[in-house]
Amino acid sequence: MLPELIEELAKIEGFKWIRIMYSYPESITEELVKVIKKYDNICNYFDMPIQHASNKILKLMNRRTTKEDILSKIEMIRTHIPNATIRTTIIVGFPGETEEDFKEVIDFAQKVKFDRLGAFAYSREEDTAADKLPNHLEEDIKVERRDALMLVQQQISQELNAAKVGNIYEVLIEEQVEDKVYIGRTQGDAEEIDSIVYAKCKDKLNTGDFVKVKINNALEYDLMGDVIDELA
Template identity: 40%
Template sequence: MKKSNLVDIITMGCSKNLVDTEHVMRQLESNGYRVKHDSNNPEGGIVIINTCGFIGDAKEESINTILQFAELKQAKKIDKLIVMGCLSQRYLEELKLELPEVDHFYGKFDFKSIINDLGKAYRPDLELERTLTTPPHYAYVKISEGCDRTCSYCAIPIITGKHQSRPIEEIVDEGKWLVSQGVKEFQLIAQDLSYYGYDLYKKSKLAELTQRLSDIKGVEWIRLHYAYPAHFPFDILPVIHERDNVCNYLDIALQHSSDHMLKLMRRNVTTAETKDLLARIRSEVPGIHLRTTLLVGHPEETEEDVEQLKEFVREQQFERLGVFAYSHEESTYAHKHYKDNIPDEVKQQRVDDIMELQRPISAKHNEKKVGQTFKVIIDREENEYYVGRTEFDSPEVDPEVLISKKHKVKTGHFYPVKITTFDDYDLFGEISNPQQDEQ
């Protein structure tokens, strides 16, 4: 039986979408609704789907999810179906025509209207508050929206518009509130961390923001996601190196390494500049773990380009690496100017080849950690292990530390863990001092 005061929210796509969902949940709860997130058994009178519209696979998943709940609405198993997020921001008019079962569509930035359209009052005094969907000890902190870059393949600027930094004070106030709720770890996220501050302050402010957040009492770890290599803010490096609670970790999407492809992709950086950047980062922050993302199968990518990329991966020995196949997205520069001339099976083979190349590199990095003791936060308990992470591991995307249950530990707390063995992507360890509960 559906429950009129229960709302089920489903989030598709990235952590930036998740933050939007959490704000909606807080507003709904403040107005008397009970809210469930990503439930395996939705039973609410209202279902809200926060969609992704970035690449083909994500769009298809979002559409299929909408269709699934449209059928439930037709069968009168739910009362209202609401769609928000990137897909409806990008294809609002088309979706309205094709999915009449959906009661309301909201884009990426007008989702606050959901509360008013439900006949409730939006609470501006709760603007910085969220209902966390993550484990309570960590949270994603979105420092900006949009992107001013003009990469050939990317639809994000089409969806989100120009880069808009949030004011430093606002983010710091949000950080203080999160800590008051028990959060110990911040994942700083944006479409482009490197550009943070230019629109508001006329210069990069990522270093200052990170310093201000690291000054908040109770913040144990801050981790930086999605930097851009061109016009990189080098003043962030001493902050990472010198601040104990800023993790020796940087997520910087490089996409490719050959000059031919970097030019076609409109990345505004060269192979030599990329290598110099990586060398400087590693020099100024010894021991830093770099995560990067690569894109293969872009139009006009040759076998020579792919071989150069493979050699780049061998040379750089990234600690963390992901690879995606190109998606020919309408309205992007690549869609307008290039033919999608590489077959899907070739794209996938290139993905598989590079990930296979990365596998022993990842294993080698893990092997070096055997015998060492690391500060580890415990995320959850599974049947055989406690599952945690080091400062070098971001939730969901990076390796984990699987800890024997020889000693009982608490979720959300830090412990010293000695690494005993490894596999290609994960570490195995034991609590080295069960009495030392750091938090």
């Protein structure tokens, strides 16, 4: 159903970028990936919250997938769309998570090299199924693991960004932040949650303009570049 819906939306004139958000791994089918690849106005962007990479923890979370299934899905996406942006969210410190379980998360993140990753420490909520599980972790352990995972992702992000220097991207301008300096986003950056592009331009730009930006510098999460041409 989703592939058909997205395809119909893509055919409507005037939709410049269509972005699909928050799709669990089991809902991302090969049919959907092929539709995304087919249309230029569908962002090659996959927001796929895997939540964890230990099969034991995934089962405790009542997720309908395994680490092997997730890896297979990522490989399928990258086979069809090599330049796809894959974003995920991971919860660390879930009840029963051991050091070995957490190491699986770190190893998985280093292997997959997600373009975007958000890590969250498990937060206990009264009367939920997870709240009734044994072996809850201390808050400082959860925070420590979250920070460790984000440090790994920071290094991955910096490495991926460095490889983008010299490339040209279509950027949607959001606002002006300094004289002749604007911030915007590529197809690989969802609003508010992902990275931004700092774009220098001698001409006046407006919110909503699409421009071509050549990247000349890479930060840990963000990119910097010069506008080389405006797009219609």
